[in-house]
Amino acid sequence: MALFLETNNLTKTFGGVAAIFKLSFAMGQGTVFSVIGPNGAGKTTLFNLLSGIYRPSSGQIHFRGQDLVGLSPHEISHIGISRTFQTPQIFFNMSVLENCLVGCHRHGVTGFVAAALHLPRAVSEAKRMREMAMENLAFCGLDHLADRDSDALPYGELKRLELARALSTQPRLLLMDEPAAGLNDSETKEMGALISRLCETGVSVMLVEHNMALVMAISHRLLVLNHGEYLAEGSPEQIQSNPKVIEAYLGSGDESDG
Amino acid sequence: MRRYGGFLVLVALVVLAPIVFPGNYFVTVVGVTIAFNALIAVGLNLLMGYTGQISLGHAAFFGIGAYSSGLLTTLMGWNAWLALLAGLLAAWLVAEMIARPILRLKGHYLAMATLGFGIIINILMVQPTHITGGPDGLADIPTLTLFGWAIDSDIRWYGVATGVMLLGVWLALNLINSRIGLALRAVHGSEVGAQMMGVDIERIKVRVFVVSALFAALAGSLFAHQQGFISPDSFSFHFSIELVVMVVLGGMASTYGAVFGAAVLTLLPETLVVFEEYEVLILGAIMMGIMIFLPQGLWVSLSQKVKQIIASNRSTTNPSAIS
Amino acid sequence: MGEVFLQSLITGVTVGSAYALVGLGFAIIFNASDVVNFAQGEFVMIGAMSAVSLLAVGLPFVVAIGFALLITVAIGMMLEKFAIEPAKSATVVSTIIITIGASIFLRGAALLIWGKNFHSLPAFSGEIPIHLGSATLTPQSLWVMGVTALMVLLVRSFFKRTVTGKAILACSANPMAASLMGIPVRRMMLFSYGLSAFLGGVAGVLIAPIAFTSYDAGMMLGLKGFAAAILGGLGNPMGAVAGGVVLGVLESLGAGLISSGYKDAIAFIILLLVLFFKPQGLFGRAGSDRV
Ligand SMILES: Nc1ncnc2c1ncn2[C@@H]1O[C@H](COP(=O)(O)OP(=O)(O)O)[C@@H](O)[C@H]1O
Ligand SMILES: [Mg+2]
Numbered sequence: 001m002a003l004f005l006e007t008n009n010l011t012k013t014f015g016g017v018a019a020i021f022k023l024s025f026a027m028g029q030g031t032v033f034s035v036i037g038p039n040g041a042g043k044t045t046l047f048n049l050l051s052g053i054y055r056p057s058s059g060q061i062h063f064r065g066q067d068l069v070g071l072s073p074h075e076i077s078h079i080g081i082s083r084t085f086q087t088p089q090i091f092f093n094m095s096v097l098e099n100c101l102v103g104c105h106r107h108g109v110t111g112f113v114a115a116a117l118h119l120p121r122a123v124s125e126a127k128r129m130r131e132m133a134m135e136n137l138a139f140c141g142l143d144h145l146a147d148r149d150s151d152a153l154p155y156g157e158l159k160r161l162e163l164a165r166a167l168s169t170q171p172r173l174l175l176m177d178e179p180a181a182g183l184n185d186s187e188t189k190e191m192g193a194l195i196s197r198l199c200e201t202g203v204s205v206m207l208v209e210h211n212m213a214l215v216m217a218i219s220h221r222l223l224v225l226n227h228g229e230y231l232a233e234g235s236p237e238q239i240q241s242n243p244k245v246i247e248a249y250l251g252s253g254d255e256s257d258g
Numbered sequence: 259m260r261r262y263g264g265f266l267v268l269v270a271l272v273v274l275a276p277i278v279f280p281g282n283y284f285v286t287v288v289g290v291t292i293a294f295n296a297l298i299a300v301g302l303n304l305l306m307g308y309t310g311q312i313s314l315g316h317a318a319f320f321g322i323g324a325y326s327s328g329l330l331t332t333l334m335g336w337n338a339w340l341a342l343l344a345g346l347l348a349a350w351l352v353a354e355m356i357a358r359p360i361l362r363l364k365g366h367y368l369a370m371a372t373l374g375f376g377i378i379i380n381i382l383m384v385q386p387t388h389i390t391g392g393p394d395g396l397a398d399i400p401t402l403t404l405f406g407w408a409i410d411s412d413i414r415w416y417g418v419a420t421g422v423m424l425l426g427v428w429l430a431l432n433l434i435n436s437r438i439g440l441a442l443r444a445v446h447g448s449e450v451g452a453q454m455m456g457v458d459i460e461r462i463k464v465r466v467f468v469v470s471a472l473f474a475a476l477a478g479s480l481f482a483h484q485q486g487f488i489s490p491d492s493f494s495f496h497f498s499i500e501l502v503v504m505v506v507l508g509g510m511a512s513t514y515g516a517v518f519g520a521a522v523l524t525l526l527p528e529t530l531v532v533f534e535e536y537e538v539l540i541l542g543a544i545m546m547g548i549m550i551f552l553p554q555g556l557w558v559s560l561s562q563k564v565k566q567i568i569a570s571n572r573s574t575t576n577p578s579a580i581s
Numbered sequence: 582m583g584e585v586f587l588q589s590l591i592t593g594v595t596v597g598s599a600y601a602l603v604g605l606g607f608a609i610i611f612n613a614s615d616v617v618n619f620a621q622g623e624f625v626m627i628g629a630m631s632a633v634s635l636l637a638v639g640l641p642f643v644v645a646i647g648f649a650l651l652i653t654v655a656i657g658m659m660l661e662k663f664a665i666e667p668a669k670s671a672t673v674v675s676t677i678i679i680t681i682g683a684s685i686f687l688r689g690a691a692l693l694i695w696g697k698n699f700h701s702l703p704a705f706s707g708e709i710p711i712h713l714g715s716a717t718l719t720p721q722s723l724w725v726m727g728v729t730a731l732m733v734l735l736v737r738s739f740f741k742r743t744v745t746g747k748a749i750l751a752c753s754a755n756p757m758a759a760s761l762m763g764i765p766v767r768r769m770m771l772f773s774y775g776l777s778a779f780l781g782g783v784a785g786v787l788i789a790p791i792a793f794t795s796y797d798a799g800m801m802l803g804l805k806g807f808a809a810a811i812l813g814g815l816g817n818p819m820g821a822v823a824g825g826v827v828l829g830v831l832e833s834l835g836a837g838l839i840s841s842g843y844k845d846a847i848a849f850i851i852l853l854l855v856l857f858f859k860p861q862g863l864f865g866r867a868g869s870d871r872v
Binding site: 314360366369373374377384499535537540543544546547549553 | 617845849
């Protein structure tokens with residue numbers, strides 16, 4: 001059986017400087033897999049590669065046996081990978097529910113003609129999507145805000161909205177870039193609980209996060225990057241006691257209080 | 259059915275106007291021009307207001323429709339309806355061809371590219387004088403006939419033009435309230451965000467560009483038959499700008515706003531005839547003023563005001579409704 | 582064939598010099614404020630038309646031109662003060678509409694002041710052409726090329742050597758940091774608009790003896806200047822200058838080969854090709870968006 005997600009010698013350079021260099025790792029299905037490393041280590045770049053926003057300079061990415069290199073982000077979304085962003089990419093011109101409805105886009109087939117003519121199948125499809133979006137909003141505790149303008153939402157709720165929206169694509173793998181950044185303690189706890197619950201429903205989560213308490217509490221496995229390169233991999237306990245990691249990252253101290 | 263309430267109001271306005279003001283110049287003559295402009299503006303609004311892609315060259319598609327109809331009916335003796343279809347097809351092909359490379363551009367580059375495209379098409383109307391009649395234009399375009407019924411009076415044209423405009427508004431409203439409309443607005447909100455939600459942004463931008471081009475070309479064909487005469491001046495850079503102003507006046511991302519913007523901008527020079535030489539100056543002042551003081555557009559700002567007033571009335575008459 | 586080529590080249594460089602000055606003005610404003618100023622062409626028109634009027638009321642030639650340039654600079658600064666500054670947080674689309682609105686406004690004002698008639702200035706130093714084979718070069722063409730070259734050099738050393746020039750560059754790189762360092766960002770903005778209006782006015786005065794000027798002469802020149810700036814890579818002043826000359830030459834060669842009626846079409850086709858295949862400009866470097 002093919003591995004869930006696997007990269008092989010993945011490299012991305014910007015003007016000759018490697019942001020990701022010869023990175024090989026594998027992630028198992030149904031886990032919370034965290035990628036940690038100091039600022040500039042290449043974590044966001046890795047996400048951009050996995051989600052098709054950047055094209056690798058060299059190396060391979062395989063997701064459930066399928067080669068991802070060269071696919072565009074919307075194709076990757078159709079294969080079952082979705083993500084949230086370090087700076088939320090909310091559609092601020094839309095309501096909370098509408099944001100989530102865009103997440104349902106890939107489950108629909110209504111095209112320009114059917115939509116413009118308001119054909120019955122377009123109407124029933126819209127109704128189904130609405131239910132799906134509401135479910136995901138409810139999962140993230142946002143259903144009571146469905147009709148709010150998204151630009152009126154506080155930061156913590158924006159982060160959850162981005163999660164609800166990504167869930168609406170029904171991903172098999174969800175990439176989350178610093179979901180707890182900018183959240184207060186209780187919001188961070190909620191977000192952690194949400195991610196764990198999500199994993200229980202069968203969505204695999206790849207997490208980039210600076211809050212070490214959160215990472216150690218909810219991750220099954222961790223990958224440590226340093227200057228774009230593989231530094232270590234293992235369970236939270238193994239990583240916490242790995243001298244290389246302590247020297248490169250944990251030892252430098254103050255990253256964990258975000 | 260709340261969202262079609264506005265549409266019914268618009269239909270009522272359009273139907274009642276010629277009944278309340280029979281034979282009024284502003285209704286049956288200016289009204290036709292308003293309807294054509296509104297049709298183009300509603301289409302352009304799908305592209306600009308909702309999808310966030312500026313076009314400074316949409317007069318070109320208006321012109322492609324008009325010249326297709328004009329040339330095919332006068333020079334080749336085609337049936338007017340066939341010529342209209344050919345005009346739509348021509349606009350479709352041109353839009354499809356340029357949309358992909360053009361819509362890969364953003365911001366100033368997109369503005370410049372669409373502007374250049376519009377100017378090139380306009381020059382193609384002026385230069386081949388032996389075909390298009392050059393700057394003097396093309397005359398003697400026959401009027402349309404609908405089921406053996408010649409559309410040859412102001413009021414008949416009013417019926418056709420506003421009917422087509424209402425159809426355009428209805429299609430646009432449906433589109434915007436659909437899966438496709440959500441995706442278009444998502445592209446405006448965040449392109450990467452939309453992509454990650456599975457929206458093929460390149461494709462959907464091309465599609466909406468084509469749709470807006472078809473709206474403009476349809477208006478162009480009808481315009482050519484209604485006027486009986488067309489010249490390149492009607493399809494210049496200046497008209498492209500006026501179209502943008504209509505959308506902006508309407509507040510971008512509001513279909514009724516686009517209709518409103520078209521009405522205001524079409525009526526303005528008509529009501530300012532006394533100050534004819536001030537027309538250009540006033541257009542410029544409006545553009546600056548709106549963007550500086552009412553960046554939401556006149557329509558959206560006005561309707562927000564109205565909503566506020568209604569809301570405050572309600573809360574004073576019915577104290578329990580405070581939420 | 583060779584002579585046609587030479588003549589086109591001369592015409593092209595002359596017209597291209599005007600595009601270069603307008604394009605340079607574009608680049609300066611774009612660098613300083615991230616605004617593409619669609620009203621740039623109107624500075625050309627205002628410079629030329631004011632000079633014509635001031636000359637007509639009997640001012641000596643040099644004085645008339647001096648005042649014409651002053652008027653243009655004042656209008657450039659007013660544009661910044663009353664249209665750009667109040668709309669600070671505007672989006673790209675809004676600033677495009679504001680500056681197009683400003684350009685239409687200025688055109689409308691020019692129509693009221695000067696009417697629809699065409700005007701021209703006398704050539705600076707006679708009309709006796711210089712013969713180069715069968716091609717001719719007018720003294721005014723030499724003025725256009727010479728003064729343009731001088732302006733370009735002055736602007737270049739202004740940004741390289743003077744404190745003000747460096748301060749403007751700092752504002753464009755990072756306005757927040759610049760203002761923290763005590764650079765008066767707003768004043769630098771005002772200065773940039775004045776400077777590019779000045780360049781536009783100079784272009785107007787230089788070409789008014791060659792091309793007739795009228796209230797609507799600025800539009801096409803402005804668009805060509807914008808095209809020049811894009812050919813050179815938006816925000817690259819010397820690129821804009823090169824882009825202007827390239828555009829002028831290609832356009833006049835194309836006009837010679839095909840038909841002068843298609844001159845403008847040729848310019849914009851070149852522009853579209855560059856935008857499609859090398860959007861960072863002929864001399865620019867590629868950038869990429871970050872997420
Ligand atoms: N689009 C880009 N262009 C140039 N350099 C980039 C780009 N994206 C990322 N980088 C560089 O790659 C390195 C890794 O960045 P990033 O992936 O954002 O780090 P992290 O998310 O781990 O903090 C940084 O040195 C950054 O400057
Ligand atoms: Mg990052």
